[in-house]
Amino acid sequence: MIHSLAWQVTVPLVLAFFAVFAWVALGAGDKADATAISQTSGRIRSWIFWVLVAVFLPIFGYTLRDLPYSVAAVAGGPPQVIKAIGHQWRWELSGTEVQVGKPVDFHITASDVNHGFGLYDPDLKLIAQAQAMPGYTNVLRHVFTRPGKYRVLCLEYCGLVHHGMLAEITASEAK
Amino acid sequence: MADKPELPLDPAGKRGVLAYLAVAAVVLLLMMLFGLAMRLAQSEWLGLEAVYFYQVMTAHGIGMVAIAALGTAAILWYFLARRVRLSTGILYANLALFLVGVVLVLAGIFIGGFAGAWTFLYPLPAKPMGIWPQWAAASYLLGVLIVGVGFLLFYLDCARAILGRYGSLGRALGWPQLFGGDASEPPPPVVIASTVVTFINLLSILAGAVILTLSLINVYVPGFTVDALLAKNLIYFFGHVFINSTIYMGVIAVYEILPRASGRPWKVSRPFLAGWSATLLMVLAVYPHHLLMDFVNPTWMHVLGQVLSYTSSLPVIAVTAVGTLANVHRSGLRWNLASGLLFLSVLGWATGVVPAVIDATIVVNKVMHNTMWVPGHFHTYLLLGVVAMILGFMAWLDEAAARGDSALDRAAFWVFAVGGFGFTALFLLSGRDSVPRRWAVHLPEWLPYDRVAACFAAAVVLAMLVFALRFLIGLKRMAAA
Ligand code: HEM
Ligand SMILES: [Cu+2]
Numbered sequence: 184m185i186h187s188l189a190w191q192v193t194v195p196l197v198l199a200f201f202a203v204f205a206w207v208a209l210g211a212g213d214k215a216d217a218t219a220i221s222q223t224s225g226r227i228r229s230w231i232f233w234v235l236v237a238v239f240l241p242i243f244g245y246t247l248r249d250l251p252y253s254v255a256a257v258a259g260g261p262p263q264v265i266k267a268i269g270h271q272w273r274w275e276l277s278g279t280e281v282q283v284g285k286p287v288d289f290h291i292t293a294s295d296v297n298h299g300f301g302l303y304d305p306d307l308k309l310i311a312q313a314q315a316m317p318g319y320t321n322v323l324r325h326v327f328t329r330p331g332k333y334r335v336l337c338l339e340y341c342g343l344v345h346h347g348m349l350a351e352i353t354a355s356e357a358k
Numbered sequence: 359m360a361d362k363p364e365l366p367l368d369p370a371g372k373r374g375v376l377a378y379l380a381v382a383a384v385v386l387l388l389m390m391l392f393g394l395a396m397r398l399a400q401s402e403w404l405g406l407e408a409v410y411f412y413q414v415m416t417a418h419g420i421g422m423v424a425i426a427a428l429g430t431a432a433i434l435w436y437f438l439a440r441r442v443r444l445s446t447g448i449l450y451a452n453l454a455l456f457l458v459g460v461v462l463v464l465a466g467i468f469i470g471g472f473a474g475a476w477t478f479l480y481p482l483p484a485k486p487m488g489i490w491p492q493w494a495a496a497s498y499l500l501g502v503l504i505v506g507v508g509f510l511l512f513y514l515d516c517a518r519a520i521l522g523r524y525g526s527l528g529r530a531l532g533w534p535q536l537f538g539g540d541a542s543e544p545p546p547p548v549v550i551a552s553t554v555v556t557f558i559n560l561l562s563i564l565a566g567a568v569i570l571t572l573s574l575i576n577v578y579v580p581g582f583t584v585d586a587l588l589a590k591n592l593i594y595f596f597g598h599v600f601i602n603s604t605i606y607m608g609v610i611a612v613y614e615i616l617p618r619a620s621g622r623p624w625k626v627s628r629p630f631l632a633g634w635s636a637t638l639l640m641v642l643a644v645y646p647h648h649l650l651m652d653f654v655n656p657t658w659m660h661v662l663g664q665v666l667s668y669t670s671s672l673p674v675i676a677v678t679a680v681g682t683l684a685n686v687h688r689s690g691l692r693w694n695l696a697s698g699l700l701f702l703s704v705l706g707w708a709t710g711v712v713p714a715v716i717d718a719t720i721v722v723n724k725v726m727h728n729t730m731w732v733p734g735h736f737h738t739y740l741l742l743g744v745v746a747m748i749l750g751f752m753a754w755l756d757e758a759a760a761r762g763d764s765a766l767d768r769a770a771f772w773v774f775a776v777g778g779f780g781f782t783a784l785f786l787l788s789g790r791d792s793v794p795r796r797w798a799v800h801l802p803e804w805l806p807y808d809r810v811a812a813c814f815a816a817a818v819v820l821a822m823l824v825f826a827l828r829f830l831i832g833l834k835r836m837a838a839a
Contacts, residue, residue, distance in 0.1 A: 185725050189716050190790040197709045204705045207683045215688035217622050224684030231676055239668050246719050252653050271487050296482045299728055309725050309792035314652045316586050321653035338728040338794055340475050343409055343489050346797040
């Protein structure tokens with residue numbers, strides 16, 4: 184899952200920073216020629232630059248291919264559609280039953296202030312989201328991959344009962 | 359040597375800087391206590407009703423952002439005043455407006471009950487479902503506006519002084535040396551960083567003033583509405599640039615103080631100049647990464663938001679981190695509280711950028727946006743970066759007033775560092791597990807993280823208490839030195 188991947192990438196990089204800084208901190212008391220160090224650091228700096236270029240370009244290529252912003256027509260009939268309206272402080276959903284394997288388009292908006300439509304799976308992992316903004320409709324397409332009880336949590340602070348804005352959606356196997 | 363300050367620091371200016379820092383010491387401590395209170399409430403160890411939790415959250419957010427700006431502005435002013443002729447009157451005027459604004463903000467929150475979060479996302483201030491009266495929202499918005507006006511004056515004065523000395527933006531940024539093959543000495547780091555911050559923050563404050571004013575009108579005239587998407591764009595342009603600038607002001611302390619400790623001047627290389635100039639342009643266009651989940655925002659802005667998030671923060675952090683490491687590596691430097699905190703601040707900044715950049719990837723943002731991952735990364739570079747810079751500067755001024763480090767100082771340093779990284783790691787872990795941010799009440803599944811985090815937070819507060827007391831006690835001596 185992307186969540187764990189984000190963590191697994193962060194931790195080693197952060198530890199690498201710790202290691203380098205600790206190494207330099209511990210050796211700071213010795214004395215060596217500043218010019219030589221300055222030259223080496225210049226080389227390291229340009230090396231870092233090219234490594235970053237080499238890493239970023241494929242990351243962009245890979246991650247920017249498939250963005251959540253536009254939904255194409257679906258093969259095999261129209262998608263299921265659920266209209267989701269955020270109100271202070273409840274979700275109004277036009278349906279709460281979905282079928283596994285068939286795309287669902289959530290048409291998300293708000294009636295009063297900004298809310299955030301956060302879709303949580305049965306293990307309470309956030310699997311998709313879009314903002315619910317007054318005056319706009321964001322269309323979020325999601326394909327449920329396993330049956331169970333999903334929850335919608337509010338992910339944009341909307342006032343006193345923000346943390347109380349939960350709703351349920353049930354996904355079941357197609358009959 | 360071009361590194362030598364050219365102008366004397368006038369005593370009134372120094373007192374002004376110390377006043378900024380004294381306010382910062384007190385407010386940082388207080389706001390950290392608010393932060394601890396929130397963590398304790400989420401842990402269910404402290405019975406803080408939701409209505410008060412969100413007030414405290416609003417106060418903590420705006421208070422920390424404002425005090426980070428004030429504390430780092432003191433750093434900028436102290437060192438920039440040695441290069442260009444800044445106005446001491448403006449230094450004081452900014453502080454006065456700051457204090458007036460703070461009173462209005464606090465009254466709006468704790469007397470009026472305003473709890474619209476520090477980002478006052480339109481149209482929440484005007485639509486609280488009867489939780490706070492109009493005047494409370496107005497007092498908050500007006501207070502923030504007044505603080506903004508103070509900083510506007512502050513940066514206008516910087517712009518005047520920098521242009522007066524260097525003639526143009528390009529020269530102050532070292533463009534003749536970068537592009538023109540001009541072999542003369544480029545401007546010192548403090549001038550380059552200050553120029554970048556002055557330029558971007560004048561723009562950010564103007565955007566902030568526009569949306570604050572529109573929101574103020576909307577509070578009293580509900581028929582006067584603003585497009586919610588436009589409002590959000592303005593708020594995040596303002597908020598992102600303004601808080602980002604605190605790092606760029608704070609890092610001046612690293613450029614100025616570490617070299618004095620290591621005995622090696624900070625070399626302004628061409629990559630250094632290029633990095634700062636690149637950031638100047640990119641930082642203005644990176645804010646759409648706050649709107650990646652607003653699908654209706656134009657797609658090109660989303661893509662720009664992701665790409666610039668990767669590229670915009672890196673030039674400056676790379677030249678600064680490599681520069682810092684090279685500056686102290688085998689330099690014969692003896693660590694003390696000031697140099698230790700400043701070195702830590704670069705580490706805090708660098709490590710915080712990692713989860714931030716990851717979250718700015720659109721496909722990641724879709725499952726991490728507005729989870730605890732977000733406070734996880736920004737607390738890393740604000741608490742362990744910006745605050746460490748301010749504390750390092752304070753400690754250095756105190757040293758300059760001839761005072762050695764005690765065992766208590768060393769203990770406070772380590773408690774701050776370990777507590778700080780532990781505290782932010784738990785935010786990140788919670789984010790990995792999808793815990794939403796800004797929730798007064800947590801589900802039982804999330805409590806273990808909250809509780810461990812609360813312990814680390816308490817450690818940070820303790821360390822801050824030591825730093826704040828140390829500084830306040832030494833104030834008189836510093837003013838006299
Ligand atoms: C002991 C130190 C600190 C503690 C315990 C602390 C704690 C917290 C907590 C619990 C939250 C709310 C998290 C949530 O969304 O549920 C928060 C939010 C925040 N903190 Fe801190 N914090 C600390 C230091 C700082 C510092 C140094 C800064 C900036 C310089 C800062 C800036 C913010 C901001 C801007 C927010 C966002 C508020 C919002 O979501 O509206 N904090 N902090
Ligand atoms: Cu909501």
